[in-house]
Amino acid sequence: MNGSDKGDGSGEGNPCFHCGQPVPAGETWPLQIGGHTRAMCCVGCQSVARLIVDSGCEDFYLRRTVPSARVDPEQLLPPELALVDLPLQAQHHDAPATDDQAAELVLSIDGLRCSACVWLIEKYLARLPGIRMAEMNVASARLHIRRDPALCPTSVILRGLRGLGYTAYPFDPLRQGEQARRASRRLFRQLFIAGLSMMQVMMYAVPVYMTHEGIDPDMMSLMRWASLFLTIPAVFYSALPFFTGAWAGLRARAPGMDLPVAIGIAAAFAGSAIATWRGEGEIWFDSVSMFIFLLLASRYLETAARRRSASALERMQQAFPASALVLGGYPQQRDTTLVAAAQLQPGDVILARPGDTIAADASLIEGETELDLALLSGESRPQSFQPGQEAPGGAVNLSQPVLLRVVRTTRDSTLAALTRLAEQAGQGKPALAQWADLVASRFVVALLLLAAATFLAWHLIDPSRAWATAIAVLVVSCPCALSLATPSALAAATDRLLREGTLVVRGNVLEALQRADTIVFDKTGTLTQGRPQLTAFWSEAPQSRMLAMAAAMERGSLHPLARALVQEAMEQQVRPVDVTMLESVTGAGMQCQIDGVLHRIGARRFVADIAGDVLPGALNQPVAAGAGAVYLGSSAGWLARFDLADALRSDAVTTVAAFRRLGLRTILLSGDQPEVCADVATATGITDVVAGCTPQGKLDYVRQLQQGGAVVAIVGDGINDAAMLRAGDVSFAMGKGAALAQISADAVIMSDHLQAVADCAGMAQRTMRIVRQNLVWATLYNFLAIPAAAFGLLDPWMSAVGMSLSSLLVVGNALRLSRRARGPGRVVDEASSDVAAPAPALAGCV
Amino acid sequence: MEALYLLIPLSTLLVFVAIWIFFRASDSGQFDDLEGPAMRILHDDDAVPGKDAPGAP
DSSP states (O other): OOGGGGOOOOSTTSBOTTTOSBOOTTOOEEEEETTEEEEESSHHHHHHHHHHHHTTOTTHHHHOSSOOOOOOHHHHSOGGGGGGHHHHHHHTSSSOOOHHHHHEEEEEEEOOOSHHHHHHHHHHHHTSTTEEEEEEETTTTEEEEEEOTTTSOHHHHHHHHHHTTOEEEEOOTTTTTHHHHHHHHHHHHHHHHHHHHHHHHHHHHHHHHHOSSOOOHHHHHHHHHHHHHHHHHIIIIITHHHHHHHHHHHHTTOOOTHHHHHHHHHHHHHHHHHHHHHTOSOOOHHHHHHHHHHHHHHHHHHHHHHHHHHHHHHHHSOOSOOEEEEETTTTTOOOEEEEEGGGOOTTOEEEEOTTOBOOSOEEEEEOOEEEEOHHHHOOOSOEEEOTTOEEOTTOEEOSSOEEEEEOSOGGGSHHHHHHHHHHHHHHTOOOOOOHHHHHHHHHHHHHHHHHHHHHHHHHHHOHHHHHHHHHHHHHHSOSHHHHHHHHHHHHHHHHHHHHTTEEEOSTTHHHHHHHOOEEEEOIIIIIEEEEEEEEEEEESSOHHHHHHHHHHHHTTOOOHHHHHHHHHHHHTTOOOOOOEEEEEETTTEEEEEETTEEEEEESHHHHHHHHOSOOOGGGGSOOOTTOEEEEEEETTEEEEEEEEEEEEOTTHHHHHHHHHHTTOEEEEEOSSOHHHHHHHHHHHTOOEEEOSOOHHHHHHHHHHHHHTTOOEEEEEOSGGGHHHHHHSSEEEEETTSOHHHHHHSSEEETTOOTHHHHHHHHHHHHHHHHHHHHHHHHHHHHHHHHHHHHTTOOOHHHHHHHHHHHHHHHHHHHHGGGOOOSOHHHHHHHHHHHSTTHHHHHHHHO | OTHHHHHHHHHHHHHHHHHHHHHHHHHTTTTSOSSHHHHHTTOOSSOOOOTTOOSOO
């Protein structure tokens, strides 16, 4: 906590005082903090630090234990912030908000790093005028604020928090699964009660197991009654999820894991209660409460791990409403106002700047441009649009600012239609018979038959012991280890994957992934980077010199190909040459003077105007399918041609190979042109290629595969993939892809490494292996214990100890999954080599 | 040993009191954030001691 170890942060060579990253040489952003001059790495960090110091919170730097996050100046103040105050009024105009409602505000906060962040946020807000209370909930990353709305509008608070370097969004309880949170709170209560009950009942059970002389009958009876009362909350409150689950399973005619649990609990409790009432016979209150507690504990851990994934995903997805710049007075005036996209009406004229997403289906009325439809259709190459053409909502404007007239409202636009397609796809999804539940339900039926047989047999031999022995069969077998086998392993694996950057949002991912026999990859943005990269260079002159010229000229351009060239120059550490009179020529390229000679870069026609019509041989090679060519020339002649195309991800080949080794059929399903897809398939080793698919086509193809009996895993990133992601048996969305794809997928690869999908498959294999081991163990235990109980050989304490030990063993085995000992690359190989072994063993014992 | 005849019912009663207290605490939101209070206790409004402490009030 002491700041003295931070030393003097002034001068060069030290890391940035705010974020701890290196300060670029020659570019320090100094700031006076606590009497010292500290160097910052960028204007973003500097402005955040200045706000912290100016608001009197500079103690933050002494309190924090880890450096703060680096601040991207562009992210500091998004213009959409102004919209935050507007929709509130629009939404509530029919039901005017009371003062109380307006005064309460809940925000989602991202970017907390250590305890000092909590201190800084609360202290900073406390100093704003109009704030009555600000309290940070660290566990759920939510900030509760009570304020005077007139003095302190939402946008001021959000702007302040952004200024401090934290991402804050208005919290929407409906959207962000408030219901799930309430359910988990209930589960926590039930777990707590079960634990309390278990500990107390055990206090009365242990003396009975320990004693040799026997206990005074009156005392015994008292202890039994006490145990009965203490077990009541566990059975009638904590065990509710099992009873409702069992009932739901019965009604759906698919008895699941909950049924034996519910019957076990009910029978053991009823039997014990009757024994207590009569004053004779065995009681199993300790077993009942312990059983409930252990089951709830593993269930709680599993849902907690999944909820952490879900909330990480929520925070990542942009919570601002889509917006548009409207020209209200067109064509007389050109002033723009920012409105929420949902408010757009047909006929409105909107401005789309380069980089903007077109908010609704609209026809181009002024300017011509190139639009990126990659997320909508999967086409990797930008499409050029002329005035009069209709652009789909959701397309990204690439080159020029253009004016468009809205044709359809956002509700009816292309993007919304794709969203609906994805929703419908979800409804048709084949109901997954949970594999573990299938095993369990067979076990249940066998167990119930055995218990009934035991009861009948003992009824003939010794009617007084019939009821007790039948219950002993149910309780000793109490599929404790059996039911812990799956959830504990899933919880450990989900938690481990979360730490490695894969968010498992739905429960079936690991189980479905290890059964999958077909994997479908999208192309653009999934197997490829989704952005152009330099793939070929044609020139007589050395590449570095040409790249230096190109980078210098393209610096001022927003075109994606131009940006890719600048990026390439930076990566190769080529220093741009000096240019003068740099200017942009709309729709064509850039021109400038280098050493007094006119140079042009861009479209072929544009350069040909000064370099001559005839291309030299090297530059005249055919351009590969899907690639774009940028020409460079001067008034002295042609200089170079750069071919840029959407390049493969570096881990695409190894990932596809990993799945092929696992024996999966690999399919490339893309909306792009067939030649481009064929190239990518050849490079990665994918056998089946389906190109030119519409979103509906992709969905149909996946359904067709499923009807043929295939279990389909899907990896995608675009809006056009959303429907098939939803329909697939298990699906992954890339972390940098469209939000709609991420919502539709079962898991999200936050790290944006394709390799993570293969790692996940390896993890799925290991998880299922652990589950099988657990099930084998639990089944063996039951094989020994159930006959022993059926023949009346087992004392209750024996079954209690046996059950606890087998449960501990199962949980301990599952926890091996969360260990991080092995490198991620090896997991796949290891799993693929020995996955076949345990399967026959399982088949034999179920 | 006769004391047990009183103590066992009493302990049972105590458990139910504990359950009631737990429910009240849970309703008032005490278990909603199990991490924040541990962080907050380290940061009161005192100035942080240290040789180069900035101009704290």
